Amino acid sequence: MFSRRFEPPQSQSKSFSKSQKLGRSSSSFSKEAGVSKRRHESRRRPSTATNAAAALDPQAxxxxxxxxxxxxxxxIFAAHENVLCMSPFFQSVLHNQMLDSQSKKISLPDEEPEIFSSILEYLYKGDYYPxxxxxxxxxxxxIEQPSDDGRAETTIxxxxxxxxxxxxxxxxxxxxxxxxxxxxxxALRKQGLQSGIQASTILASARYAYANTPDTDSKLRAHYLALIxxxxxxxxxxxxMQLEMFNGGTQLFFDLFVALSNHVDDISSAATPRTPRSGRPF
Structure with missing residues (x-):
């Protein structure tokens, strides 16, 4: 049911230290990380889609x-229709017959297989590894720690x-x-527990978050503003950071300016002594 593909890590420059208290972390995907397809599936996933669905729903x-x-x-991935229908997106696709009714095949060319595997894992098991x-x-x-010498990768x-x-x-x-x-x-809670993420990865992820969430999103975007x-x-x-700000092209940096301004205002307000009505400071 599940499929994995891992890419070599990309070298970056600056990174965060554990002193910034963002939780545990690691770097990019690699075979040495101990999350290969065979071992990952055998330890954390059911052997067949049917077994996983049956554990979730006897009718699956x-x-x-x-x-x-x-x-x-x-x-290629395979999943039970009723499990996919827990997602309004797939429910609409399947019920509106936006696919071949005989083959029941859905194409997701813009999705990353590693991410979609985690989506299916959540639909079947209520969480995804780690x-x-x-x-x-x-x-x-x-965040769950691997039981062997491997480690859970935080980037893709x-x-x-x-x-x-x-x-x-x-x-x-x-x-x-x-x-x-x-x-x-x-997902939001998990990324709040991560640390050791390189600055370039943080900025790229923040830009991606802004490009793939609505303007009304007040959680993921706020997470990145507070982190920076x-x-x-x-x-x-x-x-x-300098290059990203020079290139612009995103709402991120204006929101960051507003958040920083509010932060400075809060500090200034806290440091200003209260003045009594007589005009003399306490």
């Missing part, structure tokens, strides 16, 4: 199988931009497209 075994052709290389876990002792959320090579993006950001934008609101919340402000000492030395 009688649901029709839909073939999905994903990405530039036309990777899972989001709640630490009851600390009353906090954490995206053919559309010819570079690396934060995987959870791409999943969030895909969830926006497919109408999966809970998946958006999961908190890490301003890194970004003000970043040549990538």
């Amino acid at each position: 075994e009688i649901s029709a199988i839909v073939t999905l052709v994903v990405g530039q290389e036309q990777r 899972r989001l876990l709640h630490n009851k002792k600390r009353n906090s959320w954490e 090579y995206h053919h559309g931009i010819d570079g690396d993006l934060l995987k959870d950001t791409v999943i969030y934008c895909a969830a926006e497209k497919y109408g999966l609101e809970e998946l958006k919340r999961v 402000i908190r890490s301003r000492s890194t970004f003000k030395r970043s040549g990538t």
Whole structure:
């Protein structure tokens, strides 16, 4: 049911340190990361689509199988129709017969196979690897740690931009497209726990987020604005940031200017002593 394709990492310049308290992280996809197709599927996924669907819904075994052709290389995925219909996007496609009724095939040429695999994993299992876990002792959320020597990669090579993006950001934008609101919340929480992400990847991901979310989005966009402000000492030395701002072409930098202005105003207001009605300071 699931298929994976991994790309070599792209070299970048500056990166964030753990002291910026954004959680655990890693870098781009590689075979050494311990998330190859064979081992990844055998450890975290059902052996067949039928078994996965049956665990979700006893009636899933009688649901029709839909073939999905994903990405530039036309990777083949298979999923049960009733599982796909949990997404308003796929429900509309299937019920409005926007595909061959005999073959039940959907083409998604602009989607990344790695991202779509995570989407299917969420539809079948309610989360995607690495899972989001709640630490009851600390009353906090954490990212699942691999049980072997491998590590979960936080970035993905995206053919559309010819570079690396934060995987959870791409999943969030895909969830926006497919109408999966809970998946958006999961992806947003996960990326808030990441650290060690290179400055160039942060900026590329922020630009991607702005290009693939509506102007009304107040969560993912705000996440990036707050991240850049908190890490301003890194970004003000970043040549990538300077080049991105010079090239422009996005609402990101005006929103960043407004957010920084508000931040400065808040600091100024907190530092200004209160004045009594007599005009004399306390």
